[in-house]
Each structure stands twice: as structure tokens, then as C-alpha cells.
Amino acid sequence: MTAISMKDLRKSYGTLEVIHGIDIDVDSGEFVALVGPSGCGKSTLLRMISGLEPISAGQMSFDDQRVNDLSPAERQIAMVFQSYALYPHMSVRKNLSFGLENLRMDRAEINRRVEAAARMLAIDGYLDRRPKALSGGQRQRVAIGRAIVRQPRVFLFDEPLSNLDAKLRVQTRSEITKLHKQLKTTMIYVTHDQVEAMTMAQKIVVLNKGKVEQIGRPLDLFERPANLFVAGFIGSPRMNIYPGKVISADGSSVTVESAHLGRFTLPHAIAGIEAEGDIVIGLRPSHLRLGAAEPGAGGGTMTVEQVESMGHETFVYGRTSQSEDLTIVHVPGHFEAEMGTSLAFTFDPAFAHLFSAASGRSLKEART
Amino acid sequence: MSAPASVAPRGVARGERVGDGLDAVMRVVEAPMAALQRLIGVARMPYIFILPNMVLFTIFVFVPVGLAIAYAFTGGTNLLIWDRPYVGLENFKALLDCGNYLEPSTCRYNLFWTAVHNTWWYTLLNTLGTLFFALMTALVLNRLTWGRGFFRAVFFYPVLLSPVVVGLVWQWFLAREGLLNGFLTEWFDTRIIFLLEVGWSRAWVVYVSIWFHMGFYMLIILAGLQAIPRDIYEAAQIDGTSQWRQFWCLTLPLLMPNLLVVTVLLLIRSVQVFDEAWVLTNGGGPGTANTFIVQFIYQTAFSPDLRLYGLASAASVLMGIGLLILTLSQLWLAKKAEV
Numbered sequence: 001m002t003a004i005s006m007k008d009l010r011k012s013y014g015t016l017e018v019i020h021g022i023d024i025d026v027d028s029g030e031f032v033a034l035v036g037p038s039g040c041g042k043s044t045l046l047r048m049i050s051g052l053e054p055i056s057a058g059q060m061s062f063d064d065q066r067v068n069d070l071s072p073a074e075r076q077i078a079m080v081f082q083s084y085a086l087y088p089h090m091s092v093r094k095n096l097s098f099g100l101e102n103l104r105m106d107r108a109e110i111n112r113r114v115e116a117a118a119r120m121l122a123i124d125g126y127l128d129r130r131p132k133a134l135s136g137g138q139r140q141r142v143a144i145g146r147a148i149v150r151q152p153r154v155f156l157f158d159e160p161l162s163n164l165d166a167k168l169r170v171q172t173r174s175e176i177t178k179l180h181k182q183l184k185t186t187m188i189y190v191t192h193d194q195v196e197a198m199t200m201a202q203k204i205v206v207l208n209k210g211k212v213e214q215i216g217r218p219l220d221l222f223e224r225p226a227n228l229f230v231a232g233f234i235g236s237p238r239m240n241i242y243p244g245k246v247i248s249a250d251g252s253s254v255t256v257e258s259a260h261l262g263r264f265t266l267p268h269a270i271a272g273i274e275a276e277g278d279i280v281i282g283l284r285p286s287h288l289r290l291g292a293a294e295p296g297a298g299g300g301t302m303t304v305e306q307v308e309s310m311g312h313e314t315f316v317y318g319r320t321s322q323s324e325d326l327t328i329v330h331v332p333g334h335f336e337a338e339m340g341t342s343l344a345f346t347f348d349p350a351f352a353h354l355f356s357a358a359s360g361r362s363l364k365e366a367r368t
Numbered sequence: 369m370s371a372p373a374s375v376a377p378r379g380v381a382r383g384e385r386v387g388d389g390l391d392a393v394m395r396v397v398e399a400p401m402a403a404l405q406r407l408i409g410v411a412r413m414p415y416i417f418i419l420p421n422m423v424l425f426t427i428f429v430f431v432p433v434g435l436a437i438a439y440a441f442t443g444g445t446n447l448l449i450w451d452r453p454y455v456g457l458e459n460f461k462a463l464l465d466c467g468n469y470l471e472p473s474t475c476r477y478n479l480f481w482t483a484v485h486n487t488w489w490y491t492l493l494n495t496l497g498t499l500f501f502a503l504m505t506a507l508v509l510n511r512l513t514w515g516r517g518f519f520r521a522v523f524f525y526p527v528l529l530s531p532v533v534v535g536l537v538w539q540w541f542l543a544r545e546g547l548l549n550g551f552l553t554e555w556f557d558t559r560i561i562f563l564l565e566v567g568w569s570r571a572w573v574v575y576v577s578i579w580f581h582m583g584f585y586m587l588i589i590l591a592g593l594q595a596i597p598r599d600i601y602e603a604a605q606i607d608g609t610s611q612w613r614q615f616w617c618l619t620l621p622l623l624m625p626n627l628l629v630v631t632v633l634l635l636i637r638s639v640q641v642f643d644e645a646w647v648l649t650n651g652g653g654p655g656t657a658n659t660f661i662v663q664f665i666y667q668t669a670f671s672p673d674l675r676l677y678g679l680a681s682a683a684s685v686l687m688g689i690g691l692l693i694l695t696l697s698q699l700w701l702a703k704k705a706e707v
Contacts, residue, residue: 073608
């Protein structure tokens with residue numbers, strides 16, 4: 001088990017800096033997910049951890065050992081690629097044993113490790129097949145097996161499930177989680193799929209434009225997003241965002257007004273908030289309810305544009321007057337509504353997230 | 369000024385842009401093609417589409433091959449086949465009449481067997497040499513981060529030249545008073561008559577051939593190298609694979625389909641060597657040191673004092689059979705390696 005520490009890590013291509021001073025600590029045996037939109041630098045960061053991409057500045061340590069200048073093999077990491085990167089001309093057995101042969105390991109030990117990994121991943125029936133004779137899920141297991149046999153200090157996963165179909169993705173997701181519990185090895189997992197990050201990781205690092213936006217436990221990120229970016233990125237569907245203004249604030253409550261949501265009062269104080277200040281109000285779709293607002297609660301009216309029913313839950317998409325973005329309301333169970341119908345919605349103000357309109361930072365976070 | 373209406377194809381309105389010509393052509397051919405399709409059925413239509421090419425292929429490939437085979441069984445010096453007597457396998461027997469196949473002087477047509485020997489050595493050295501240099505060049509170019517396109521063009525450039533030009537340029541370079549001897553005289557006070565010494569002339573024929581054709585094969589190999597996914601090498605790097613082992617265990621096996629194509633093409637081309645070697649060595653010299661099979665065929669058929677079309681055709685047929693055996697064994701080996 002290995003702890004990883006990244007201090008002011010930077011990556012530049014010529015004069016273009018793509019990773020701007022990242023600080024992340026990964027505890028020994030922890031499962032950390034790096035998430036963010038395409039181009040945010042998550043794969044680059046993973047490659048820097050692996051040693052495939054040189055580090056331009058800053059320090060990377062594995063258990064207090066500086067590894068900046070060590071090769072991938074010297075770092076003793078194993079990586080599972082998005083494309084699996086299996087050796088196409090070798091059998092599954094050879095794919096698993098190839099790395100061990102490089103270490104000039106005893107043949108009996110190689111066979112023992114290969115067979116143990118194959119049994120663990122249920123690929124022992126395919127050891128003599130070539131990758132092209134395997135399904136996507138089986139190839140994925142071989143790629144994981146190739147990582148396991150080396151007994152690495154750290155496992156790195158680069159969007160390993162993105163080539164699998166939805167059903168297989170769910171299944172493999174739980175298998176990787178199980179594997180982590182079994183091996184207790186440090187794992188870093190890159191994904192753009194926040195569902196994967198939320199369900200698998202113990203800690204999530206949200207990246208945007210080469211910077212860390214927030215690091216925290218999955219639920220912390222969902223319930224206490226540090227800024228508008230994290231609020232919009234974590235949670236599916238995304239958080240509803242409305243412009244608003246602080247009307248008054250005292251030691252026990254904050255009253256807010258929005259053209260879309262009316263006037264409502266948050267039942268808690270927010271340190272440093274100023275009356276008359278411009279803010280952004282964030283509300284999760286699951287915190288909105290269809291129906292007229294009760295006195296003191298916030299609410300608005302939207303014109304229905306789309307209804308997505310999954311049977312056990314429905315998302316209603318509508319537009320409040322003047323709004324550019326759609327408001328999304330989560331309705332438990334099946335729900336039907338005609339397009340163009342006007343629907344009232346309400347919410348409990350306690351669930352409203354307030355962000356500074358100027359900086360985008362969470363105002364709730366400022367509370368001490 | 370618009371074109372007269374009578375010029376426009378049927379169905380094309382006056383004043384329509386010429387850029388719509390394809391549409392116009394389609395409209396013209398549509399009706400007869402539709403009628404043909406109704407007549408013969410959709411399944412047979414592909415044969416109609418490949419017919420023009422097949423007609424040309426038949427005229428310029430199948431018919432000459434057939435004629436060469438037919439000529440191989442005839443004798444005499446008459447050109448027209450119906451004026452030539454049928455001699456059965458006589459031409460083949462004459463060519464294969466040998467005391468010891470490894471000793472051309474014991475053969476009835478010793479020039480043919482000298483040419484076979486020369487072609488065999490040339491094919492071996494040219495194939496191995498070109499393969500080696502094309503592979504090395506492609507490996508180096510594949511690693512370049514800038515200037516790859518430029519160097520690719522530089523190495524490919526000789527391929528665009530005419531074989532006669534290549535032969536002449538190198539002849540001037542290697543001649544007694546040529547550029548190379550100019551340097552040798554200047555620096556080492558010596559002179560080598562490259563094209564009149566057996567060993568040197570053979571070496572230069574192979575070298576010029578490698579220089580001339582390497583770019584083409586390099587391009588095929590480079591395409592193969594670029595098709596190998598980069599993440600396979602990254603996985604190997606993570607597995608701690610040395611550069612040397614990466615080459616032997618990953619690059620070479622993954623490049624094998626391309627190398628096989630290159631080898632087959634090289635073998636075929638080497639056996640067919642003629643023009644640049646003929647020009648470079650002034651007709652296969654010194655003596656018969658650089659006389660190859662195709663040159664033998666050419667001289668036997670078209671020398672004013674020989675005109676042995678039957679014998680030349682028989683030599684062509686034998687060469688064709690040799691090439692067929694070579695190609696089929698390559699493909700068989702490739703298939704075997706794949707399983």
C-alpha cells in the first residue's frame with residue numbers, strides 16, 4: 001500500500017501550461033477518482049502519476065520517496081487503459097505474463113500469479129485465446145489481470161469502462177470496487193462519468209482547466225459543492241442555477257429574492273453575506289417539488305418543454321419566464337405532462353445553495 | 369454565352385452550370401442501366417460495373433500471358449503464331465537441359481542458367497538489403513517528432529524517377545572518370561573501375577536498386593508502424609519492457625503483415641529486375657556478371673540474330689511459375705503464422 005503526494009504539480013507543453021500547480025494527497029490504500037470534463041487534464045495528471053508523461057515542475061512522492069524522475073516500471077505502478085492496450089498478437093496468458101518475464105521472475109511463480117489472477121477475474125477459461133477472440137468485457141478483465149499479476153504499489157485506471165455497454169459497465173464497476181476491497185491497494189481512477197466516481201471512489205478530485213476545483217468525499221461534493229463548477233458537474237441531472245439577490249441577512253436567517261423563484265428565507269446564517277449583494281442560487285432537481293409554493297417557501301412557474309420518464313422516476317424540463325437555462329424537476333414515479341403546460345414548483349429553502357455571483361464560490365462554505 | 373441547347377445532354381436544361389455535369393451524366397445513363405438491371409437482376413450488376421476494367425485487363429494482361437504460354441510450345445523465328453510450328457515441350461527441355469544446375473557451363477543454354485544464378489543472388493541480397501534499410505529508415509522516421517514529412521519525401525523521391533534516368537545517373541557517378549573516382553583520385557590517389565569489376569559491379573547494382581526502391585517499401589512499413597497503437601508501447605513501458613524487447617516482441621510481430629507484403633513485392637520485383645541494371649551495366653556486363661533472367665528473355669526474343677520467341681516465352685513461363693511458387697509459399701507461411 002502506497003500513499004501518494006502531489007505538491008504544486010505542473011505540466012507544460014512548450015509555453016502552454018496545462019496543469020497549473022496541483023496539490024493532492026492520496027492516502028495509502030485509498031480509491032480516488034479524478035473527474036472533470038473533457039480536456040480538464042485528468043488523463044494528463046494520471047499519466048504524470050504513471051511516469052508516462054514527464055513532470056514539468058512540482059513534486060510527486062510515493063511514500064515520501066520522490067518519483068519525479070523514475071520510469072513507470074521503477075514506480076511499480078500498473079495501469080488499465082481506456083482501449084485496454086492488450087498485446088493483440090499474444091494469448092491472454094502471454095499478455096498476463098509478459099510484464100513478469102521482463103522482471104526475469106521464476107517461471108513457476110509467473111504461472112502461479114497468472115493462474116491466480118485469471119481465477120479471480122474468471123478468465124481462466126480463455127487463457128489460450130487471443131484478445132480479438134474475446135468480448136469487450138473479457139478484454140477489460142484481461143487488462144485488469146495484467147495489472148494485478150504485477151502486484152503493483154498503485155493501480156491507475158484511465159476511463160476503463162467507457163468502451164463497455166451500460167449493463168457491463170455497472171457490473172464491472174462493482175467488480176473493480178470489490179477488487180479494491182480485496183487487494184487494498186491504492187487506486188486512482190480517471191473518469192468523466194460522475195456516477196462512476198460517486199459510486200466507486202472514497203475520495204473525488206474535481207478538475208477543471210488543469211486546476212483542482214474541489215477534493216472531498218462523494219457526498220460532501222454533492223451536498224457542499226465548493227463552487228458553481230462543482231455544483232454543476234456533480235449530480236445528474238445538473239443543479240438548477242438562478243440569479244438572485246440577498247434582501248436581508250442576520251444571525252439566524254438569510255432572505256433571498258429571485259425573479260424566477262420569488263422571495264424565500266434560508267433558516268440558517270451565512271457568515272460574511274451582505275444584503276443587496278448579487279448571488280447565484282443553486283437547487284438540485286431532487287429538491288424541487290411540483291406544486292404551488294407554501295408561504296415562506298420558494299417556488300416558481302415553468303412551461304414544460306420535455307418530460308423524461310424512466311418509469312420509477314421522471315425528470316420534467318421546463319423554462320421559467322426570462323430564464324435561459326431549463327429548470328429540471330425530479331418527480332418520483334411516472335409522471336406525464338403536455339408540452340407547453342404551465343407547472344408550479346416549490347422547494348424547501350433549507351436545501352438552497354448560495355454562490356457569490358462575482359467569484360462563483362459557495363457562500364455556504366464561508367459559514368463557520 | 370450559353371452553350372447551344374443541342375450540345376447539352378438529354379434532360380439538362382439550358383443555362384445549367386457545368387458543375388452539374390455529373391448529375392447530367394447520371395440522368396443519361398440511368399435509363400439504360402435501369403433497363404439492364406431489370407434484365408439481368410441486381411445481383412449481377414456488379415459484374416457490369418467491373419466490366420470496363422476487366423476488358424482492359426484481359427487485353428493487356430490475360431491475352432499476353434496466354435500468348436506467351438502458347439508461344440512457349442512453338443519453334444522457329446516467325447513472329448505470327450499461326451506461322452510457327454508446334455514443338456511441344458522442346459523449348460522447356462532445351463532450357464532445363466543441364467549436367468549440373470549449379471554449374472551453368474554444363475547447361476545447353478548456359479546464359480539462361482547464368483542469368484538464373486545472377487538473379488538468385490541479386491534477389492537474395494536486394495530483398496534482404498532493401499528490407500533491412502527500409503525497416504531501419506521507417507523506424508527512425510517513426511520516432512521523429514518534426515520533419516517526418518520532409519524526410520519521408522526525401523527518401524521517397526528516387527521512386528519517382530525513371531529507371532533509365534537512375535541507371536544513367538549512377539553510371540556517370542561510378543564511371544572511370546565519374547564523380548566517385550574523382551573523389552578517390554583526389555583523396556586517396558587511387559581509382560576503381562567499379563562497373564568493369566565483377567564484384568564491384570554486382571554490389572553497385574544491388575546498392576542502386578536498394579537506393580531506388582527503398583522509399584516505396586519504407587512508406588509501407590512506416591504506415592504499418594504508425595498503425596500500431598501508441599498505448600501498446602505505453603503498456604509495455606509500464607510492464608518494464610526494454611526498447612530491444614519492445615522491438616522484438618511488439619513492433620516486429622505487429623509489423624509482420626506489412627513486412628510480408630513488402631517481402632512478396634520485393635521478391636517479385638527482384639526476379640523481374642531489368643531496366644536500371646541493364647542501363648547501369650551497359651547490358652549486363654562485365655561479361656555476363658549482371659545478366660538477369662528478364663535480360664536473357666529480352667535478348668533471346670528481340671536480338672536481331674536470335675529472335676527465338678518460343679525459347680524466350682518458355683523462360684518467361686518458367687520465371688512466372690517460380691514467382692507463383694514464391695508468392696504462394698509466402699502467403700502460406702503468413703497464414704500459418706496467423707493461426
